[in-house]
Amino acid sequence: MASNVLPRSVQRLIDEFARLPGIGPKSAARLTFYLLRAAGDQALDLSAALHDLKEKTTLCSNCFNITEQDPCAICLDDNRQRELLCVVEEPLDVVALERSRAYKGLYHVLHGAISPVEGIGPEDLKIEELMNRLQHGDFGEVIIATNATLEGDATTLYLQRRLAGIEGLRLTRLARGLSVGGDLEYTDDITLTRALEGRQSL
Amino acid sequence: MYINHLSLTNFRNYGRLELDFGPQATLLYGANAQGKTNLLEAMYYLATTRSQHAALDNQLLNWEADLAEDPLVVGRLVARVERREGERLLEMRLIREQQGDQISFRREALVDRRKVRLMDLLGNLRVVLFLPQDVQLVTGAPGDRRRYLDITLCQTDPVYCRTLSRYNKVLEQRNAALRSIVEEGKGRDVLPVFTEKLVDLGGTIFAKRASFVAAIAREAQRIHYEELTDGRETLRLHYLPRLYSASYTNGSDSTAAQMEWAEWLESASAEQAAERFRHALHEARETDLARGRTTLGPQRDDWMFMVNGRDLGSFGSRGQQRTAILALKMGEIEWMAAETEETPVLLLDEVVAELDERRRALLLGYIQQGTQAILTATDPSMFTDAFLEQAQTLEVQDGRVVEGKSALV
Numbered sequence: 001m002a003s004n005v006l007p008r009s010v011q012r013l014i015d016e017f018a019r020l021p022g023i024g025p026k027s028a029a030r031l032t033f034y035l036l037r038a039a040g041d042q043a044l045d046l047s048a049a050l051h052d053l054k055e056k057t058t059l060c061s062n063c064f065n066i067t068e069q070d071p072c073a074i075c076l077d078d079n080r081q082r083e084l085l086c087v088v089e090e091p092l093d094v095v096a097l098e099r100s101r102a103y104k105g106l107y108h109v110l111h112g113a114i115s116p117v118e119g120i121g122p123e124d125l126k127i128e129e130l131m132n133r134l135q136h137g138d139f140g141e142v143i144i145a146t147n148a149t150l151e152g153d154a155t156t157l158y159l160q161r162r163l164a165g166i167e168g169l170r171l172t173r174l175a176r177g178l179s180v181g182g183d184l185e186y187t188d189d190i191t192l193t194r195a196l197e198g199r200q201s202l
Numbered sequence: 203m204y205i206n207h208l209s210l211t212n213f214r215n216y217g218r219l220e221l222d223f224g225p226q227a228t229l230l231y232g233a234n235a236q237g238k239t240n241l242l243e244a245m246y247y248l249a250t251t252r253s254q255h256a257a258l259d260n261q262l263l264n265w266e267a268d269l270a271e272d273p274l275v276v277g278r279l280v281a282r283v284e285r286r287e288g289e290r291l292l293e294m295r296l297i298r299e300q301q302g303d304q305i306s307f308r309r310e311a312l313v314d315r316r317k318v319r320l321m322d323l324l325g326n327l328r329v330v331l332f333l334p335q336d337v338q339l340v341t342g343a344p345g346d347r348r349r350y351l352d353i354t355l356c357q358t359d360p361v362y363c364r365t366l367s368r369y370n371k372v373l374e375q376r377n378a379a380l381r382s383i384v385e386e387g388k389g390r391d392v393l394p395v396f397t398e399k400l401v402d403l404g405g406t407i408f409a410k411r412a413s414f415v416a417a418i419a420r421e422a423q424r425i426h427y428e429e430l431t432d433g434r435e436t437l438r439l440h441y442l443p444r445l446y447s448a449s450y451t452n453g454s455d456s457t458a459a460q461m462e463w464a465e466w467l468e469s470a471s472a473e474q475a476a477e478r479f480r481h482a483l484h485e486a487r488e489t490d491l492a493r494g495r496t497t498l499g500p501q502r503d504d505w506m507f508m509v510n511g512r513d514l515g516s517f518g519s520r521g522q523q524r525t526a527i528l529a530l531k532m533g534e535i536e537w538m539a540a541e542t543e544e545t546p547v548l549l550l551d552e553v554v555a556e557l558d559e560r561r562r563a564l565l566l567g568y569i570q571q572g573t574q575a576i577l578t579a580t581d582p583s584m585f586t587d588a589f590l591e592q593a594q595t596l597e598v599q600d601g602r603v604v605e606g607k608s609a610l611v
Contacts, residue, residue: 116382190364
């Protein structure tokens with residue numbers, strides 16, 4: 001798009017949108033012109049939302065989830081099982097686990113997984129903070145709930161090594177297996193192997 | 203199994219093609235550079251998700267479609283494959299998309315119109331490819347020989363294929379961890395994690411490769427001895443696993459050491475192989491740290507041909523090398539048929555021209571035993587009348603295919 005044709009303010013927003021993942025120059029232009037013509041305060045509301053996103057949020061100094069108040073609501077909630085800790089990669093994983101309503105313990109967000117290829121080592125994750133919490137807190141069980149990817153598995157293995165020395169701490173991880181409503185026939189063999197390994201007595 | 207229909211869109215020099223095949227032999231003939239080999243390439247690509255040429259995938263798109271400056275170019279390869287358990291529709295899409303000044307290329311695989319991972323396309327159509335340049339397998343680089351192992355095994359063993367792909371990802375992470383130890387002095391505590399994952403996957407690859415080479419060697423040796431050399435020469439194939447550190451051989455002949463490990467692997471379980479691999483990686487730790495990469499493992503494997511106890515790559519004549527390759531390929535057919543209880547589709551590119559009369563008769567005899575074979579040739583007169591009588595013959599002219607039987611007989 002020829003930059004001298006458009007006013008600077010328009011071009012600037014197009015460029016900003018185009019920097020976002022999954023948005024190309026055409027989508028960026030379309031979004032910009034949509035906002036330009038949008039009724040009422042839509043563009044200003046978006047701008048305010050973006051402003052608040054950075055200004056009002058912070059990381060919980062306990063669990064490192066995203067929060068507007070520190071400590072976060074989950075860490076402050078006395079109705080939760082405070083001896084149970086679930087370690088996840090990202091804040092969105094907390095959202096997923098909360099949606100299940102099956103978990104009532106506390107969380108610890110690592111903000112990533114170990115991946116030397118991307119230059120991400122343990123020191124780039126909230127692992128020292130986790131060690132600290134475990135040493136000073138009174139946890140009975142740590143559930144490691146990283147993604148079932150190579151990097152997630154490597155992180156689990158790494159944590160397993162680090163946490164093995166802590167006395168009286170039970171280490172668990174999420175089961176691997178069939179998805180609910182899934183067809184056995186269409187399940188790949190690695191998942192099936194894991195499901196067989198993790199079979200349960202009836 | 204056999205391919206009963208092939209449909210191509212924007213692939214190589216084919217703008218659009220619909221082609222029916224019979225369950226037995228099809229001869230594609232025509233002058234050079236008309237698109238005969240491209241047809242074999244399309245079928246091979248659907249079977250293996252790769253081209254037999256090391257070409258970039260985006261070179262597979264039709265160049266005229268490519269030149270049209272359309273922001274979206276889609277190449278489609280579709281084959282209807284008749285298998286014992288019924289018909290299956292395989293499709294590969296090659297998609298080149300232009301967004302602004304960014305050009306992206308991606309591939310999509312479909313089985314029975316359902317999108318699947320590329321890996322899951324493998325095994326639906328199994329082929330054995332014969333190329334004139336196959337003889338380079340004997341003398342060429344280890345990488346070419348590993349590629350042959352991997353492609354052949356992947357077609358019959360989905361577990362191998364997934365394990366290999368995971369292994370390569372773990373290897374990349376382990377190498378990055380080694381580099382970061384060397385360059386930044388950090389990551390020592392991460393290395394064992396990736397080593398652990400590497401040995402598990404590597405053990406499976408070692409064990410599967412060892413039993414594959416042993417099995418295909420038996421078939422190839424028999425064919426070579428009984429049918430190709432009248433009992434004058436003995437062909438052996440040796441797997442050379444990179445399962446030990448440099449310090450292990452202590453400067454002695456590493457080929458002999460590798461052969462011993464190969465023999466050991468044949469009766470070892472994947473867990474035993476992993477245990478051995480763990481030990482070897484431990485021994486090689488200092489070397490790995492000094493070089494900043496993993497110096498042993500399946501990524502450094504090789505295998506070799508021996509005839510009458512001598513290395514065929516160094517001491518064999520061109521004729522002996524050709525004979526060994528023919529035995530290997532025929533062995534591959536037998537092995538694949540035994541392994542999957544279904545005969546693969548044979549793709550032969552200009553190979554028949556290279557064989558002497560007797561071996562030609564032997565190969566064509568094979569083909570006439572109810573196996574589908576697609577052959578290319580510039581000169582159909584080298585085929586016997588009896589063969590042409592049975593075969594479907596098609597003439598390829600500049601990206602078009604025409605019935606050609608009447609012109610020949």
